[in-house]
Amino acid sequence: MSTQSLVVITGASSGIGEATARTLSAAGHPLLLLARRLDRLEALGLPNTLCRQVDVTDGAAVSAAIAEAEAVYGPVDCLVNNAGVMLLGLADEQDPAEWKTMFDVNVMGMLNGIHAVLAPMKARKHGTVINISSIAGRKTFPNHAAYCGTKFAVHAITENIREEVADDNVRFITIAPGAVETELLSHTTNAAIKDGYEEWKEGMGGVIAPQDIANAISYAYHQPQHLCIREIVLAATRQQ
Numbered sequence: 710m711s712t713q714s715l716v717v718i719t720g721a722s723s724g725i726g727e728a729t730a731r732t733l734s735a736a737g738h739p740l741l742l743l744a745r746r747l748d749r750l751e752a753l754g755l756p757n758t759l760c761r762q763v764d765v766t767d768g769a770a771v772s773a774a775i776a777e778a779e780a781v782y783g784p785v786d787c788l789v790n791n792a793g794v795m796l797l798g799l800a801d802e803q804d805p806a807e808w809k810t811m812f813d814v815n816v817m818g819m820l821n822g823i824h825a826v827l828a829p830m831k832a833r834k835h836g837t838v839i840n841i842s843s844i845a846g847r848k849t850f851p852n853h854a855a856y857c858g859t860k861f862a863v864h865a866i867t868e869n870i871r872e873e874v875a876d877d878n879v880r881f882i883t884i885a886p887g888a889v890e891t892e893l894l895s896h897t898t899n900a901a902i903k904d905g906y907e908e909w910k911e912g913m914g915g916v917i918a919p920q921d922i923a924n925a926i927s928y929a930y931h932q933p934q935h936l937c938i939r940e941i942v943l944a945a946t947r948q949q
């Protein structure tokens with residue numbers, strides 16, 4: 710890893726992805742930033758950065774944007790699969806379309822990114838993929854059934870591929886945050902569940918910030934390539 714190496718960050722238009730983009734840019738990395746809200750990516754105004762309006766569920770669009778960035782900045786050294794949605798709901802009431810959105814973005818979107826970068830990383834015998842899971846990928850919570858399902862999948866897929874490519878000197882890293890103050894909850898359509906979640910956050914005296922996660926991502930990535938931080942779990946001290 711050199712700080713001149715290209716990093717791709719999905720979902721960089723807000724929250725954890727935005728903080729990670731600022732942090733890795735400040736460390737000197739050229740970046741490819743992907744999200745649907747292009748104006749939010751461009752408003753970051755980061756140097757040596759290509760911003761592309763890409764929905765991560767569109768694998769061809771993910772690959773095309775990566776090829777475009779590689780033509781400018783060289784091979785991708787790190788992919789941060791961060792794009793995600795959390796639509797909380799009761800299993801008997803929730804619109805199945807919400808379950809599909811979460812699996813499409815959180816699981817298939819992550820796999821689309823991996824598919825675009827993994828073969829070249831294996832060939833170069835160098836590279837890092839960082840997948841943003843959640844504590845909801847290690848334990849279950851009320852109203853989280855499908856979301857937890859996607860994040861348990863993120864944990865499983867990350868660890869499975871880590872073992873598969875370890876001998877190719879490619880690192881797979883899981884970052885598992887607890888509650889973080891971002892736009893994530895705002896997309897949940899059930900008002901009562903949303904209110905309950907806000908009360909839960911207040912009850913623990915507030916939650917951690919996107920920058921806390923960006924720092925963990927940067928720490929894990931910037932270890933020497935022979936050292937793989939397999940997983941970081943971080944949350945507010947008072948979160949149960």
Ligand code: NDP
Nearest residue numbers: 720722724725745746764765792793843888889891892893
């Ligand atoms: P935000 O809602 O602030 O950010 C989510 C990002 O994902 C946005 O940039 C959004 O961009 C992007 N995104 C959503 N759907 C798509 C899509 N189809 N294609 C491309 N980009 C997409 O939430 P967070 O920063 O909190 O979330 C980032 C990650 O962290 C997620 O994977 C989330 O599950 C995980 N996480 C968050 C926690 C929290 O408490 N906040 C706790 C644990 C994990 P746009 O809308 O412009 O496309």
